[in-house]
Amino acid sequence: MKLTIDGKTVSAREGETILDCALRHDISIPHLCTHSALPPFGACRLCLVEIEGMRGYPTSCTTPAEDGMVVRTDTEALGGLRRNILSLIMLEHPSACLVCAKRELCDQYRPEAEKAGRTTGCHTCNNKEICDVRVMAEEFGLSELPVPPIYHERPVERSNPFIDRDLNLCILCGRCVRICRHHQEMTAIDFIGRGSKTRIGEAFGRSPYEAGCQFCGACVDVCPTGSLCDRYAKWRGRPERRTATTCLFCNAACALELQSSGGELIGAKAVDETTPICVLGRFAIPEFLYGAGRLRVPVVRADGSLRETQWKEAIEAAAEKLRPYVGSGFALVCDTTSTLQDRYIFRKFAREVMRSENFVEIEPDARGASRVELPPGTKAALLTGDFVDAGQLEPLELLIVQDCYPTPASEHADIVLPVALFPEVDGTLMDVSGRERPLRKACEPPGQARPEWWIVAEIAKAMGAEGFAYDSVATISREVGKSTAELLTERDEAPPAATDVKRRRAYFRGHRIDEKVPGLRELPLDDAPASARRVGVEAESAGGFRIVQKREVAPNIHEIVIEAPGIAKKAQPGQFVIVMVDETSERAPYTLSDWDAEEGTITLVVLEVGHSSRKLTVLREGDRVAHLAGPLGIPAEVDRLGTVVVAGGCYGIGAIIPIARAMREAGNRVIGIVEARSHYLHYFGQKLEAICDELIQTAIDGSMPTKGHAADVIGEKLRAGEKVDRVVVIGCPFMMMLVARETQPFRVKTLAALNSIMLDGTGMCGACRVSVGGKTKFACVDGPFFDAHLIDWDELFTRRRAYAAHEVRAVGRTESVALHACEAHGAGAAR
Amino acid sequence: MSSLREAYRKAQAEWQKIENSEVPLFLVGAATCGRAAGSGEVLEALRSELDARSVEARVIEVGCLGLCSFEPTVVVRKDSAATVCYGNVGPDRIVGILENFVMGDDPCAEWALGKMSPGELDGIGDFYDHPMLRRQVRNVLQNCGLIDPENPYHYLAREGYRGLLRALELGPDRVLEEVKASGLRGRGGAGFPTWQKWEACRNAPGEPKYLICNADEGDPGAFMNRSLIEGDPHAVLEGMLIAAFTLGASQGYIYCRAEYPLALHRLEVAIGQMRDLGLLGQDIEGSGFSFDLTIKKGAGAFVCGEETALIASIEGLRGMPRPRPPYPAVSGLRGKPTVIQNVETLGNLPLILRRGPEWFSQYGSESSKGTKTFALAGKINRTGLIEVTMGITLKDIVYDVGGGIPGGKALKAVQTGGPSGGCIPAEKMDMPVDYESLREAGSMMGSGGMIVLDEDTCAVDMAKYFLSFTQEESCGKCAPCRVGTRAMLSILERIAAGEGEMADLDRLGEMARTVKDASLCGLGQTAPNPVLTTLRYFRKEYEEHIEKRQCGAFVCNRLLRYNIDADRCSGCGACVRACPVDAISGERKKAHVIDQETCVQCGACLTACPDIYAAVYRRSGELVRYEERREKAEKAI
Numbered sequence A: 001m002k003l004t005i006d007g008k009t010v011s012a013r014e015g016e017t018i019l020d021c022a023l024r025h026d027i028s029i030p031h032l033c034t035h036s037a038l039p040p041f042g043a044c045r046l047c048l049v050e051i052e053g054m055r056g057y058p059t060s061c062t063t064p065a066e067d068g069m070v071v072r073t074d075t076e077a078l079g080g081l082r083r084n085i086l087s088l089i090m091l092e093h094p095s096a097c098l099v100c101a102k103r104e105l106c107d108q109y110r111p112e113a114e115k116a117g118r119t120t121g122c123h124t125c126n127n128k129e130i131c132d133v134r135v136m137a138e139e140f141g142l143s144e145l146p147v148p149p150i151y152h153e154r155p156v157e158r159s160n161p162f163i164d165r166d167l168n169l170c171i172l173c174g175r176c177v178r179i180c181r182h183h184q185e186m187t188a189i190d191f192i193g194r195g196s197k198t199r200i201g202e203a204f205g206r207s208p209y210e211a212g213c214q215f216c217g218a219c220v221d222v223c224p225t226g227s228l229c230d231r232y233a234k235w236r237g238r239p240e241r242r243t244a245t246t247c248l249f250c251n252a253a254c255a256l257e258l259q260s261s262g263g264e265l266i267g268a269k270a271v272d273e274t275t276p277i278c279v280l281g282r283f284a285i286p287e288f289l290y291g292a293g294r295l296r297v298p299v300v301r302a303d304g305s306l307r308e309t310q311w312k313e314a315i316e317a318a319a320e321k322l323r324p325y326v327g328s329g330f331a332l333v334c335d336t337t338s339t340l341q342d343r344y345i346f347r348k349f350a351r352e353v354m355r356s357e358n359f360v361e362i363e364p365d366a367r368g369a370s371r372v373e374l375p376p377g378t379k380a381a382l383l384t385g386d387f388v389d390a391g392q393l394e395p396l397e398l399l400i401v402q403d404c405y406p407t408p409a410s411e412h413a414d415i416v417l418p419v420a421l422f423p424e425v426d427g428t429l430m431d432v433s434g435r436e437r438p439l440r441k442a443c444e445p446p447g448q449a450r451p452e453w454w455i456v457a458e459i460a461k462a463m464g465a466e467g468f469a470y471d472s473v474a475t476i477s478r479e480v481g482k483s484t485a486e487l488l489t490e491r492d493e494a495p496p497a498a499t500d501v502k503r504r505r506a507y508f509r510g511h512r513i514d515e516k517v518p519g520l521r522e523l524p525l526d527d528a529p530a531s532a533r534r535v536g537v538e539a540e541s542a543g544g545f546r547i548v549q550k551r552e553v554a555p556n557i558h559e560i561v562i563e564a565p566g567i568a569k570k571a572q573p574g575q576f577v578i579v580m581v582d583e584t585s586e587r588a589p590y591t592l593s594d595w596d597a598e599e600g601t602i603t604l605v606v607l608e609v610g611h612s613s614r615k616l617t618v619l620r621e622g623d624r625v626a627h628l629a630g631p632l633g634i635p636a637e638v639d640r641l642g643t644v645v646v647a648g649g650c651y652g653i654g655a656i657i658p659i660a661r662a663m664r665e666a667g668n669r670v671i672g673i674v675e676a677r678s679h680y681l682h683y684f685g686q687k688l689e690a691i692c693d694e695l696i697q698t699a700i701d702g703s704m705p706t707k708g709h710a711a712d713v714i715g716e717k718l719r720a721g722e723k724v725d726r727v728v729v730i731g732c733p734f735m736m737m738l739v740a741r742e743t744q745p746f747r748v749k750t751l752a753a754l755n756s757i758m759l760d761g762t763g764m765c766g767a768c769r770v771s772v773g774g775k776t777k778f779a780c781v782d783g784p785f786f787d788a789h790l791i792d793w794d795e796l797f798t799r800r801r802a803y804a805a806h807e808v809r810a811v812g813r814t815e816s817v818a819l820h821a822c823e824a825h826g827a828g829a830a831r
Numbered sequence B: 001m002s003s004l005r006e007a008y009r010k011a012q013a014e015w016q017k018i019e020n021s022e023v024p025l026f027l028v029g030a031a032t033c034g035r036a037a038g039s040g041e042v043l044e045a046l047r048s049e050l051d052a053r054s055v056e057a058r059v060i061e062v063g064c065l066g067l068c069s070f071e072p073t074v075v076v077r078k079d080s081a082a083t084v085c086y087g088n089v090g091p092d093r094i095v096g097i098l099e100n101f102v103m104g105d106d107p108c109a110e111w112a113l114g115k116m117s118p119g120e121l122d123g124i125g126d127f128y129d130h131p132m133l134r135r136q137v138r139n140v141l142q143n144c145g146l147i148d149p150e151n152p153y154h155y156l157a158r159e160g161y162r163g164l165l166r167a168l169e170l171g172p173d174r175v176l177e178e179v180k181a182s183g184l185r186g187r188g189g190a191g192f193p194t195w196q197k198w199e200a201c202r203n204a205p206g207e208p209k210y211l212i213c214n215a216d217e218g219d220p221g222a223f224m225n226r227s228l229i230e231g232d233p234h235a236v237l238e239g240m241l242i243a244a245f246t247l248g249a250s251q252g253y254i255y256c257r258a259e260y261p262l263a264l265h266r267l268e269v270a271i272g273q274m275r276d277l278g279l280l281g282q283d284i285e286g287s288g289f290s291f292d293l294t295i296k297k298g299a300g301a302f303v304c305g306e307e308t309a310l311i312a313s314i315e316g317l318r319g320m321p322r323p324r325p326p327y328p329a330v331s332g333l334r335g336k337p338t339v340i341q342n343v344e345t346l347g348n349l350p351l352i353l354r355r356g357p358e359w360f361s362q363y364g365s366e367s368s369k370g371t372k373t374f375a376l377a378g379k380i381n382r383t384g385l386i387e388v389t390m391g392i393t394l395k396d397i398v399y400d401v402g403g404g405i406p407g408g409k410a411l412k413a414v415q416t417g418g419p420s421g422g423c424i425p426a427e428k429m430d431m432p433v434d435y436e437s438l439r440e441a442g443s444m445m446g447s448g449g450m451i452v453l454d455e456d457t458c459a460v461d462m463a464k465y466f467l468s469f470t471q472e473e474s475c476g477k478c479a480p481c482r483v484g485t486r487a488m489l490s491i492l493e494r495i496a497a498g499e500g501e502m503a504d505l506d507r508l509g510e511m512a513r514t515v516k517d518a519s520l521c522g523l524g525q526t527a528p529n530p531v532l533t534t535l536r537y538f539r540k541e542y543e544e545h546i547e548k549r550q551c552g553a554f555v556c557n558r559l560l561r562y563n564i565d566a567d568r569c570s571g572c573g574a575c576v577r578a579c580p581v582d583a584i585s586g587e588r589k590k591a592h593v594i595d596q597e598t599c600v601q602c603g604a605c606l607t608a609c610p611d612i613y614a615a616v617y618r619r620s621g622e623l624v625r626y627e628e629r630r631e632k633a634e635k636a637i
């Protein structure tokens, strides 16, 4: 079959669509709803083409190629249509960053996404670094929207223990619905509603589990936007490394792509997108690797108590203590989750070094449990997991445990040795059908943990044995005569747990997996009834400070009024307070947006960006925050200067209010200039209007009468010769830097509030260190206001990025706990 | 086998009872529309009165004659020499008719629409000469209102199923030829030649083949299909048999919206009767042709009228269209060749087979043969369900059939094709009503909605109205339709609010073309038509909204300013009490004023101001409008 595409003659396969045929011949046609693992759908309409003899513009993803067809993919008409279609799609997507005129500069200063509750633009989107939509918008040269975009104002849904769903981003490509139907044969999720109210969700308001979700995560993997994401990996950005390996949670041996950054595992997904994998492979691995209590350091018992030590000492101690049992009463117990190479070494060690026949290998049962009784007469044992009942361990004379987490056995042991787990090692394993599958190292083991074979070989060498001088898994494989095993990248049938989450394994080497992976506890197991254990955090103390009022004034931006008479009495414009939501919370600084000395209340405008701010914003009226300290910081200097511009962005729109008011009261003409990415992110318009002599609200995406950044407006005014005597700006560093750049040539003194870079607000953490005029200052004690022309912005951004990465890692670990806390409070709107 | 022949014999007898009824006969229009107009009470009053007077009579509930503005209608046959159709019959009138006409000599000419019997009758004109009927050609609707739709013998007596018998005799190939020769095109919207779909389906590999009757009728204000099913269900079902036989389809579905309970009931009853008569099941009439039928209830989503969405819905999936090709005729229901045909298309088939393709094609224009039913509504004197030959001009429909515009107002435009169509301005009333002309004018035939608009209609408002419908009914699958309709609506809303700019008109046009060209299914592809046609024919109005902030029709609220004429105002304070936002002030007995800043343009003051003063007037841009009430009130005094 031959056809012509853009003048090029190409051959098509039977049943192939025009799109597939074109892509195969390196002719690119934009497409969004089509996905290689899915049947065509024809919803996004971007892949339109012209075909001679056919009316209109058929979609290439659904039209089968036919002999003799003449197809055009790049006419002017098509280009115009496609751009219009994309701009329509972008009307239902937080697209301000895509049409922002300062996009390049922004990417240069902050290439990674910043965390936020709901995503309101690429800048706060977890998908930013890997987004096809973004690339497409750039290719199309999208630079404006025909009408103001619509923000759906949907709460981020977190009812799925592993997946966050932010439908404010959804473009309804239907990939998730289709992969679900394909993988699970029923749809846990579907399109709901009609017209512009159409959305993705579980029918009849059911929970994901009730609706049939098996937590295979395929929907997350096919979603082209940041709408669906793996909660753990959410803010990790683009992984530095991807490694194809095999999952070892069970012997189905699914091929996994493990993703890591900085040697740390961040996520996993199926290699074969046409067959689902189970919840353990898709979601449980990082949390299982980095759960609390993971063994990291060798430990030796001395004088009755366990003591951390170095490998050398631990190995020598083990060799020493084992020597008496050579040829008498030694047993080594492992299970088949150790690699073939590990087990080869175990056996060789037991037989040749310890001269014992008691090498016990357990095949875990369907639940993954591996329990055995020790061979009679065992006096000394080496265990690689929690396999033996405590009663049997009591009488032992010597117990050595090499494991990943503490167990009753390790509590009891004489020596405990930390092992590396399967994503951290190379090796070979045997799948359920007896085929060998490869394990490839995808990340670094934590602390001093080492591969199992290495540990035992070291002990053997220390005992003076010959033939244990291996330097890698490869050398063992060579000795065993293993050929290279292949990944199981295509399978006819999904593993049982992938289509029935109840049938997943519950144990790994005797450890309950769900102890380390809290999300799993919400999902029932075959033999155990669903125990939706929720770690509720009740607002326990009646002490602290009461929240009098709370509302979300714009997506992610919350106005919170707190009873704090002491602070309200002393507060001055520009000052901030430090909040600790509960005893264990981080200390977080927030600018005072208003206060009422008579009522004894203060008002904060809180931008929901991270862990601490989320904890604060999920609270409700009547709830209390544990600690509140303030007012802190040096108040803004307020004088009669003439004309003062107060500029704000994000939370700064609220935070500039006291300064604007004070400036006005001091007799200045106050021009308020507030910016937001889009119209729906503006708030406090009326309040500002009442305070300012002139108010300009701008939208970066052109959805308000004034388009662009606050900096653009200020620059324009200055260039037009307007006299401005002072500029005070509060917003994100990028926004403040842009303002500084505009005012500098005109030598208009500009004060920037560096609140947003503080972490603990006490001068202790050093996160807010800035260079101002060549001197090091701390924003929290010397600020928050600094001369914006003297701030070393480049250094500030570099420092910020380092801290952001650090924070993201911290959030990843605490996320699940936070989720439970939010749900216990019924705070559906929490991010 | 012989059962049908026997049934015909029985049918003659049954029909005799109607034609030559020894007792008085009452045919009460009791379809959905008649019932809504009160035919239930009429029936009740009639029955109890007959009882009370011990008058023996035959009362039959029939379908609709299509005379909506005269509902309820009752046809009364005293004897074969005196049959009269009455309009606007309430319980009192029916008693009057019984007393004066049936039991006396006075045919109540003042209530009569016309006589249906030959001969003179007290100056009552012929029913078919009634101005509303004179220009109509009632072919498809020939039985509606005249037979008992739940009595199969009535249908049989009027040549029912003779078309099927002829088809069985001719064989599929020749039936296809006849349908081709007739020039029949689909009545459901697009006007696709029926024979072409059939041929594609016949040639497509795959068994079984399916036939679906599309009775989803989702256009707001359209009820042609409902009427036909309620008044003459067997006509549609016979059409289905003919089509199925030609296609070789063994299974048929009728997809009917659940909001049509009476139609669904009539279909169920009729299907039961077909089974009794051996017209469904194995080896129908010894022809070897087997066929069965299932009714599927639709949930009333407009998009489910679209063929592929309808198929998805029958398959139990969400009613979402899918791209074509493959066309349903090749791969439709469950992936098998499927023909979907509108109710009215099917209703034409028995006639074509019975009377021949030449008879059919004598009606209509060059490209559009036969007749077409329309639901005539809006600002017109005589609303109703009409059937006219294709090619008739819009003017003839509006002025002859519909009797012109009420209140001496001027005609502004006619909207055909419902929300998928466009409006055709008054200057184009000489345009013939056929598929091509309508499409050229930017509209479409659609399934038969026809809304007449007078000078009080605002073009912007009208586009807004239709677009808000399609916007809500969009299935949400494809971006141009889902987002584009909403974006266009938001532009229209801002123009109607006086917040538009001239560049909006280009944006609107550009967006409309994108939605038209890029949408997946007919809903989206046609949704911009109301916008495109109003922009084309009434651009000046759009410009006035934007530049002068003026709505010439005084419809767009936000462009209206309410004022009080100080010379007329008596200071009675009625408006002050009516205003919900306290925008009106003034001392008692002195002229009042409306504070424009506070006013929300609700119009309460306008209504509240007593007729004798009628002091409240409206402004829009440069225009000022006083109500006529005062003049009327003065005249009354």
Ligand SMILES: Cc1cc2nc3c(=O)[nH]c(=O)nc-3n(C[C@H](O)[C@H](O)[C@H](O)COP(=O)(O)O)c2cc1C
Pocket: B185, B186, B187, B188, B189, B190, B191, B192, B194, B214, B215, B216, B217, B218, B219, B302, B303, B304, B305, B306, B307, B340, B341, B342, B343, B345, B346, B447, B521, B522, B523
């Ligand atoms: C959104 C949409 C709604 C439709 N609704 C109906 C309907 O209610 N009834 C109908 O007969 N055809 C409807 N159609 C047209 C049908 O898709 C189809 O053209 C028709 O059933 C074909 O039958 P015909 O050839 O007999 O006209 C609709 C089309 C679209 C795009």
Ligand code: SF4
Pocket: A093, A094, A097, A098, A119, A121, A122, A123, A125, A126, A127, A128, A129, A131, A132, A133, A134, A169, A224, A225, A226, A227
């Ligand atoms: S999905 Fe996220 S990164 Fe991609 S375009 Fe949307 S907001 Fe930007």
Ligand code: SF4
Pocket: A169, A170, A171, A172, A173, A174, A175, A176, A177, A200, A219, A222, A223, A224, A225, A227, A228
């Ligand atoms: S959630 Fe993602 S995959 Fe699903 S429809 Fe929306 S954008 Fe597409």
Ligand code: SF4
Pocket: B303, B320, B321, B473, B474, B475, B476, B477, B478, B479, B481, B482, B519, B520, B521, B522, B523, B524, B525
């Ligand atoms: S055009 Fe509209 S109704 Fe049709 S598929 Fe697209 S969204 Fe659905």
Ligand code: FES
Pocket: A030, A031, A032, A033, A034, A041, A042, A043, A044, A045, A046, A047, A048, A059, A060, A061, A062
């Ligand atoms: S890729 Fe073809 S319509 Fe989306």
